[in-house]
Amino acid sequence: MDFFVLDLGTKTFTRVATDTWHGMGTCALAVNANNVYVTNQMTASVTVADLVSGAVAKTFPVDPGPMSISVNSATNQLLLLAEGTGTLDVVDLASYSIMTRINAGDTNRTGNFTMPLISSIVPNTAAAGSNLTITIAGRGFQGVQNIAFTFTTNGMGGMGGGMGGGMGGGMGGGGTMGQSDPNIQI
DSSP: OOEEEEETTTTEEEEEOOSSOOOOSSOOEEEETTEEEEEETTTTEEEEEETTTTEEEEEEEOSSOEEEEEEETTTTEEEEEETTTTEEEEEETTTTEEEEEEEOSOOOSTTOOOOOEEEEEEOSOOOTTOOOOOEEEEEOOTTOOOEEEEEOTTSSEEEEETTSSBOOOOOSOOSOTTOBOTTOOO
8 A cells, every 4th residue: 555745845745655554444644753653553564664765664563453553753662552452562773673562451459340352243235134243353352241232323233241331243223322122143
């Protein structure tokens, strides 16, 4: 996938061609000096592009689901929130290696619940009236006791964990938010 750099002075675009960057939808980016750092959700990596030459300088691996990034110029570090692991990664920009990972999902406060990380739901669609087995892969399922299919804010169905909160989905339809969908039986 290519991306473009807009020169605000000349109002011209420079195409940055790369076969290593596989962005998906909206991505995060941060600019430091002449470099732009672009997250790649599909490949769990960050691409570094030189804004002057319009070329990719490097692509390096990070934890899955890089969603938000920021550069700390004073320490020459990139801070990256990895949604797939729930960590805040600190990347050394001299070596492009992860120096440390901070668990951004856990809490020591009583009564808080950390949502499970779902990496896949198979199948993700089904015909009305069919019987099927749903396989949910991921981590952090400790304490989850059931799955409830409920109506969400847009009137479409959603799948929620037994300890509250949505887990994606899209099965069911029409109803009041939070109510169980009577058309789906477990």
